[in-house]
Amino acid sequence: MSVPYETACEPAESPETPEEHLARLLGRALNSFELSDEVLERLDTALAYDGSLHSAHHSAGLHRITYRHTWLLADGSAVTLWELVHNTGPTSAPGAPEAPRTEQPGRHEQHELYTDEEEMRAAVARLPLPVDEPVGLDLPVTMPSPPVPLPRHAYVQDNSADHARRLLRRAENADRPGLDTLRLLGTAFAHQITQAFGRPSPAGEARLGYALYEHAFLLADGREISLWEVEHTATPDGRHMCEVYTSESAARGAMAQRASRTT
Structure with missing residues (x-):
């Protein structure tokens, strides 16, 4: 039956x-x-x-x-x-x-x-x-059950919500993530920081001291969110500056744009 x-x-x-x-x-x-x-x-x-x-x-x-x-x-x-x-x-x-x-x-x-x-x-x-x-x-x-997606990172539980707040607080770019992202990351349970590689940098980037980092966060509901941090010295006085973006492409685009202005 x-x-x-x-x-x-x-x-x-x-x-x-x-x-x-x-x-x-x-x-x-x-x-x-x-x-x-x-x-x-x-x-x-x-x-x-x-x-x-x-x-x-x-x-x-x-x-x-x-x-x-x-x-x-x-x-x-x-x-x-x-x-x-x-x-x-x-x-x-x-x-x-x-x-x-x-x-x-x-x-x-x-x-x-x-x-x-x-x-x-x-x-x-x-x-x-x-x-x-x-x-x-x-x-x-x-009825077959769909597989549970596994995280892409090896996360560490270390006051991750506070880490997200400090990261966004020091970001100086005008288009940095806003309050919605900050509220969402308030549920972060764990995180991992890695330096991003994978594409040759223009000569100007190397000379000016660019670095790109991925801050990956694991939320309490199992979702993963990454923020991309650019650190550079492409400032009038040569000081270090931090910019934060919600995607790798946006971060690399900002790096390339600043490098082109100084070459």
Whole structure:
């Protein structure tokens, strides 16, 4: 039979932080004690969460559903847990809460967590679900989940919001990023500074002492934002000047423009 929509997706809930969602999963999983300390310690650094339906199967009042839960970590890596939800276990004890509308009367849902998809598949294979009919009834429904994009940088947690404020405060160019960017970077969780290379500099740039840096910030919601800092001495008195732009192309364009004025 087709899979009812309300049982193929988790119920809508208020937004949760990655930590709150993990705590809810661990709290309802019967085998959460089997997760290693290493996995749990890595999940303590989670910055963002993504979850999706992986597969679902319904037959003769019994069902099993699997979900893919992925957390993006501060070091740029990701951890995935596979959740198995089914109602094929022992029937509820007398006096237990009434089964939800989507469950078979007398049965209740059980939740299990696995760190490996193959382990989860092995657990699914052990469930006492009826064999699929050859005419195509009770076929499993599988929905692939999109990969979670990983950060491009190796970030460090070091008072990143304050670093962004100080960077923008010392910028002297008139077209520097404004208040909207400053407010957005107030949620920065970590950052990385790298010197940018990749295109030959005009002779004037080298003579005048130009340097280009990328300040990459990782926000609490998992987004990445970069500011591009130009340091140079193309000033009337030869002093160092800082300019900040929201894109590398704008920063390199400003460098080239100043160099052309002094050559």
